[in-house]
Amino acid sequence: MKFYITTPLYYVNAEPHIGHTYTTVAADCLARFYRMKGYDVFFLTGTDEHGQKIYEAAQKENLTPIELANRVSETFKKMWKKINISYDRFIRTTERQHEEVVKKVFKILLEKGELYKGEYRGFYCVHCESYVNVEDRKNPICPDCKREVREISEISYFLKLSKYQKQLEDLIENSEMVKPDFRKNEILNFIKSGLNDISITRKNVVWGIESPIEEKYTIYVWFDALLNYLSGIGYLHDEELFEKYWPPDVQLIGKDIMRFHYIIWPAVLFALNLPQPKKIFAHGWWVLGKEKISKSKGNVILPQYFIDEYGVDPFRFFLLREIPFGLDGEFSEENFKKRYNSDLVNDFGNLINRTLNLIEMKFNGYVPEGEIDESIMKISEDIYKNYTIKIENLSLSEGIEEIWKLLIFLNKYLDEKAPWREGSIDVEKTLLSVFYGIRNILIFLYPFIPQTCEKMIEMMGLEKNELMCFENINKRYAGRIKIGKREIIFYRKK
Ligand code: MSP
Secondary structure (H helix, E strand, O other): OEEEEEOOOEEOOOOOOHHHHHHHHHHHHHHHHHHHOOOEEEEEEEEEOOOHHHHHHHHHOOOOHHHHHHHHHHHHHHHHHHOOOOOOEEEEOOOHHHHHHHHHHHHHHHHOOOEEEEEEEEEEEOOOOEEEOOOOOOOOEOOOOOOEOEEEEEEEEEEOOHHHHHHHHHHHHHOOOEEOHHHHHHHHHHHHOOOOOEEOEEOOOOOOOEOOOOOOOEEOHHHHHHOHHHHOOOOOOOHHHHHHHOOOOEEEEEHHHHHHHHHHHHHHHHHHOOOOOOOEEEEOOEEEOOEEOOOOOOOOOOHHHHHHHHOHHHHHHHHHHHOOEOEOEEOOHHHHHHHHHHHHHHHHHHHHHHHHHHHHHHHOOEOOOOOOOHHHHHHHHHHHHHHHHHHHOOOHHHHHHHHHHHHHHHHHHHHHHOOOOOOOOOHHHHHHHHHHHHHHHHHHHOOOOHHHHHHHHHHOOOOHHHHOOHHHOOOOOOOOOEOOOOOOOOOOOO
């Protein structure tokens, strides 16, 4: 079984901030989850490097566009490495191979009669890299970002989007592609209000892939960028790879780029006669006092501070735990700290510290042998079922809530059995059972906070690869286990 997952390609006009990190961490969590279920996973991410916006950003810095793209795509790669993003391929839209695929697709569509030459008259927003309708032609501003837009009037090649209106309506209404469900209506209403054909070449934009037909045209940056989901997986150059993974199982996007992904993207696939993605999930925004966090708003929050102050995994954890995936959420250090202290220090860190300390004290570091309490096996199994449903449904924070049910259960179990107290009974069974309960928790948490789980499993005296497969839930090891070197992983923050 295969699982193909993608993130949007990030523009290289900004360094990675928490918005970009969010989509990527969520995709990483899903990629790891499916690998643990035994799927053959392909996880694609990368950078979007053409277009007027990048061209102007480079000019401001006195760089050529490719110099800027080289620098910023490296910072994305470095950030993903730092926070343990397990992508299989990082694609840059300036790669030769991608450019060739884009040109070939352009030709195929032209030959199939899906493109035609015409005149585009209208407005263009460079910030959104989008053709827009304006309310007031005298004072034209972008309906989305409210910036000034440019009027253009030029000959260009159009994609016959209007032709697919009915098919798109059917797709959105009757398939599981648009997720969460509550996004469907907005998109449907937009489509039903009528689709115009879309211009996919630009005459006066120099920084773009040249049209294979007439060199004076470059290809519209969104048309170029969307095709990465095909070129990154071998389309038109590695048929075997492409056949193996197409179509995407999950494509993650932010709600700001829904129209491109729910309308233009499927229309291109219809035009190419390719199967549609199974799910395109639009998540919400991280906001600060209702404003989207973004470079242009000047309110970016960089991951580095939180990574230095709290660690990579607390940062990953917060992003995925704090707000239901799909909705907007307020990013604040106060909330971060609360989450960190209550969930990671109190509930999680303390449980593992207490348990391993007791094993050390009472049994010289050897995990006692005997029977595991049935209740812990049973609750682990039940939680595994619910947790799987939640994550497959992309309810990531609810997946963590399921894990917390086991954590809370184990903390309570340990408190009630109080194996530290003089004369308490069943000390072996209690510690052995909690030990295995924690091992299950580490497996469940691995997609979310892999590095921490690896450290902790070693502290428990077990091998890292025990984490990487859900079949190991409730697995019993033969032989005696000696716990490893212990350390405190989460320190309380004031
Ligand atoms: N280059 C296009 C995407 C092309 S995909 C073929 C683009 N790039 S972007 O860098 O501006 O942003 C990409 C994604 O970053 C958004 O869709 C969203 O996933 C994420 N986010 C950027 N800011 C965000 C927040 N403040 N909050 C959550 N995610 C946001 O659009």
